Amino acid sequence: MTLEYEHDTSSVMKKVNALQLRQSLGKVVATLLRTGEPVLLEKGRKPVAVLISLDDFRERFVEKDASSEREAIVAAIDELAMPSVDRTPGVEILRGLRGDG
Numbered sequence: 326m327t328l329e330y331e332h333d334t335s336s337v338m339k340k341v342n343a344l345q346l347r348q349s350l351g352k353v354v355a356t357l358l359r360t361g362e363p364v365l366l367e368k369g370r371k372p373v374a375v376l377i378s379l380d381d382f383r384e385r386f387v388e389k390d391a392s393s394e395r396e397a398i399v400a401a402i403d404e405l406a407m408p409s410v411d412r413t414p415g416v417e418i419l420r421g422l423r424g425d426g
Contacts, residue, residue, distance in 0.1 A: 338364070339364045363377045363381070
Protein backbone atom coordinates (compact mmCIF):
# COMPACT_ATOMS: atom_id res chain seq x y z
CA MET A 326 0.00 0.00 0.00
CA THR A 327 1.26 3.44 -0.86
CA LEU A 328 -0.13 6.58 0.64
CA GLU A 329 -0.43 9.41 -1.83
CA TYR A 330 -0.30 13.06 -0.93
CA GLU A 331 -3.14 15.47 -1.51
CA HIS A 332 -1.77 18.82 -2.63
CA ASP A 333 -4.05 21.51 -1.36
CA THR A 334 -3.32 25.16 -0.87
CA SER A 335 -4.10 24.89 2.84
CA SER A 336 -2.30 21.65 3.74
CA VAL A 337 -0.65 18.47 2.58
CA MET A 338 -2.46 15.38 3.79
CA LYS A 339 -1.91 11.70 3.19
CA LYS A 340 -4.83 10.07 1.45
CA VAL A 341 -6.07 6.53 1.10
CA ASN A 342 -9.05 5.13 -0.77
CA ALA A 343 -11.68 2.86 0.79
CA LEU A 344 -10.27 -0.28 -0.84
CA GLN A 345 -6.75 0.45 0.42
CA LEU A 346 -8.15 1.10 3.88
CA ARG A 347 -10.02 -2.22 3.94
CA GLN A 348 -6.95 -4.11 2.73
CA SER A 349 -4.39 -2.35 4.88
CA LEU A 350 -6.09 -0.89 7.93
CA GLY A 351 -3.20 -1.95 10.18
CA LYS A 352 -0.64 -0.14 8.01
CA VAL A 353 -2.75 3.00 7.81
CA VAL A 354 -3.20 3.06 11.58
CA ALA A 355 0.52 2.40 12.12
CA THR A 356 1.39 5.30 9.81
CA LEU A 357 -1.09 7.54 11.61
CA LEU A 358 0.39 6.62 15.00
CA ARG A 359 3.96 7.05 13.78
CA THR A 360 3.51 10.41 12.04
CA GLY A 361 0.51 11.83 13.89
CA GLU A 362 -0.64 13.33 10.59
CA PRO A 363 -4.31 13.05 9.56
CA VAL A 364 -5.23 10.66 6.74
CA LEU A 365 -7.85 11.63 4.17
CA LEU A 366 -10.22 8.79 3.24
CA GLU A 367 -11.61 8.86 -0.28
CA LYS A 368 -14.41 6.88 -1.83
CA GLY A 369 -14.87 7.13 -5.56
CA ARG A 370 -12.09 9.75 -5.71
CA LYS A 371 -14.07 12.04 -3.42
CA PRO A 372 -13.02 12.90 0.13
CA VAL A 373 -15.46 11.38 2.64
CA ALA A 374 -13.66 11.31 6.00
CA VAL A 375 -10.47 12.09 7.86
CA LEU A 376 -8.71 9.75 10.28
CA ILE A 377 -6.97 11.54 13.13
CA SER A 378 -4.99 10.34 16.13
CA LEU A 379 -6.69 9.96 19.49
CA ASP A 380 -4.54 12.80 20.85
CA ASP A 381 -5.77 15.10 18.05
CA PHE A 382 -9.35 14.05 18.74
CA ARG A 383 -9.03 14.79 22.44
CA GLU A 384 -7.33 18.12 21.82
CA ARG A 385 -9.80 19.28 19.19
CA PHE A 386 -13.07 17.95 20.55
CA VAL A 387 -13.09 16.44 24.04
CA GLU A 388 -11.00 19.08 25.79
CA LYS A 389 -12.75 21.86 23.89
CA ASP A 390 -16.15 20.57 25.02
CA ALA A 391 -14.91 20.21 28.61
CA SER A 392 -13.52 23.73 28.51
CA SER A 393 -16.84 25.09 27.27
CA GLU A 394 -18.68 23.24 30.04
CA ARG A 395 -16.27 24.60 32.67
CA GLU A 396 -16.82 28.14 31.39
CA ALA A 397 -20.61 27.68 31.56
CA ILE A 398 -20.37 26.38 35.15
CA VAL A 399 -18.16 29.30 36.23
CA ALA A 400 -20.59 31.75 34.62
CA ALA A 401 -23.51 30.13 36.46
CA ILE A 402 -21.61 30.32 39.77
CA ASP A 403 -20.76 33.99 39.12
CA GLU A 404 -24.45 34.73 38.57
CA LEU A 405 -25.31 33.10 41.90
CA ALA A 406 -22.65 35.04 43.80
CA MET A 407 -24.57 38.27 44.33
CA PRO A 408 -23.36 40.89 46.78
CA SER A 409 -25.18 41.08 50.10
CA VAL A 410 -27.52 44.00 50.69
CA ASP A 411 -26.89 43.80 54.45
CA ARG A 412 -23.92 46.04 55.21
CA THR A 413 -23.53 44.73 58.78
CA PRO A 414 -19.92 43.62 59.34
CA GLY A 415 -19.42 39.85 59.68
CA VAL A 416 -18.00 40.20 63.20
CA GLU A 417 -21.19 41.87 64.44
CA ILE A 418 -23.34 39.15 62.86
CA LEU A 419 -21.25 36.46 64.60
CA ARG A 420 -21.51 38.26 67.95
CA GLY A 421 -25.28 38.44 67.52
CA LEU A 422 -25.47 34.72 66.76
CA ARG A 423 -23.37 33.88 69.81
CA GLY A 424 -25.35 36.19 72.05
CA ASP A 425 -22.28 38.38 72.73
CA GLY A 426 -23.78 41.42 71.10
